[in-house]
Amino acid sequence: MSQSATIIEQRQTIDALETPVIQIWDGVLALPLIGSVDTRRAQLMNEQLLHRIVETGSEIVLVDISGVPVVDTAVSRHLLETVAAARLLGADVIIVGLSATTAMTLVQLGESLSGVTTRTTMAKGLQLALKQLGYVVERTADAERSA
Amino acid sequence: MTDVPIIKVGSTLIATIHENLTDAEAFAFQEVLNARLERFDATAVLIDVTLVETIDSFLGRLLKEIALGARLLGANTVIAGIQPAVAMTLVELGLDLDGVRTVLSTERGLALLARDAAGQPSRGH
Numbered sequence: 001m002s003q004s005a006t007i008i009e010q011r012q013t014i015d016a017l018e019t020p021v022i023q024i025w026d027g028v029l030a031l032p033l034i035g036s037v038d039t040r041r042a043q044l045m046n047e048q049l050l051h052r053i054v055e056t057g058s059e060i061v062l063v064d065i066s067g068v069p070v071v072d073t074a075v076s077r078h079l080l081e082t083v084a085a086a087r088l089l090g091a092d093v094i095i096v097g098l099s100a101t102t103a104m105t106l107v108q109l110g111e112s113l114s115g116v117t118t119r120t121t122m123a124k125g126l127q128l129a130l131k132q133l134g135y136v137v138e139r140t141a142d143a144e145r146s147a
Numbered sequence: 148m149t150d151v152p153i154i155k156v157g158s159t160l161i162a163t164i165h166e167n168l169t170d171a172e173a174f175a176f177q178e179v180l181n182a183r184l185e186r187f188d189a190t191a192v193l194i195d196v197t198l199v200e201t202i203d204s205f206l207g208r209l210l211k212e213i214a215l216g217a218r219l220l221g222a223n224t225v226i227a228g229i230q231p232a233v234a235m236t237l238v239e240l241g242l243d244l245d246g247v248r249t250v251l252s253t254e255r256g257l258a259l260l261a262r263d264a265a266g267q268p269s270r271g272h
Binding site: 050051053059086089091 | 237
């Protein structure tokens with residue numbers, strides 16, 4: 001196989017790996033981002049996400065950015081695009097996995113992601129999502145006793 | 148007259164925009180919709196764009212104006228059924244329809260408008 005064919009194949013494998021959109025609850029999608037987000041990837045991500053929103057009829061999307069090493073102006077712009085596009089399909093985006101460093105960087109860059117709901121962890125994001133959808137998650141008394 | 152049919156169901160006006168809406172038709176639709184809102188006792192408008200596969204900056208901006216205008220005339224307005232490709236285009240054009248509520252499907256749009264009418268707080272934009 002020629003070198004360019006190998007590169008193309010690898011590119012395709014990476015494409016498939018880099019934008020997993022997972023349905024984690026009825027009406028809730030999760031998009032864990034790992035690694036850097038460039039324009040090409042952001043576009044691919046948006047496309048996949050929007051199609052999944054339509055397929056699953058989801059109302060909330062949790063975008064986890066804890067695996068993104070550097071969240072700079074460009075990345076934050078891409079995220080805002082994702083939020084705007086999902087909103088047009090009637091889905092709310094919650095950005096989760098913000099670290100203290102990321103928050104400080106964003107504020108210093110003047111990118112405060114205004115108008116976007118954010119949470120520090122995926123767990124908190126899911127809690128909020130379930131609450132917004134009107135789900136109540138409770139532990140049974142049995143489980144509490146054995147815990 | 149306009150080529151966009153506007154149906155009145157109860158106090159809701161439902162308009163379905165077809166695939167190849169010309170600029171002139173879009174303008175006509177805006178006028179007719181506003182005239183209907185003025186004349187009838189309509190409290191809600193649902194604009195269904197499921198059939199629209201591609202959009203340009205003109206139609207995107209006009210849609211926003213139509214929706215915001217309908218709101219000024221006292222009607223809750225929802226745009227339903229924006230296709231993924233259309234959403235991407237709108238975002239790329241910087242037209243994020245701020246202040247306009249958008250939902251996935253006509254069904255959800257009607258449910259949202261019904262909740263509005265019932266006076267319940269709605270989880271929408």
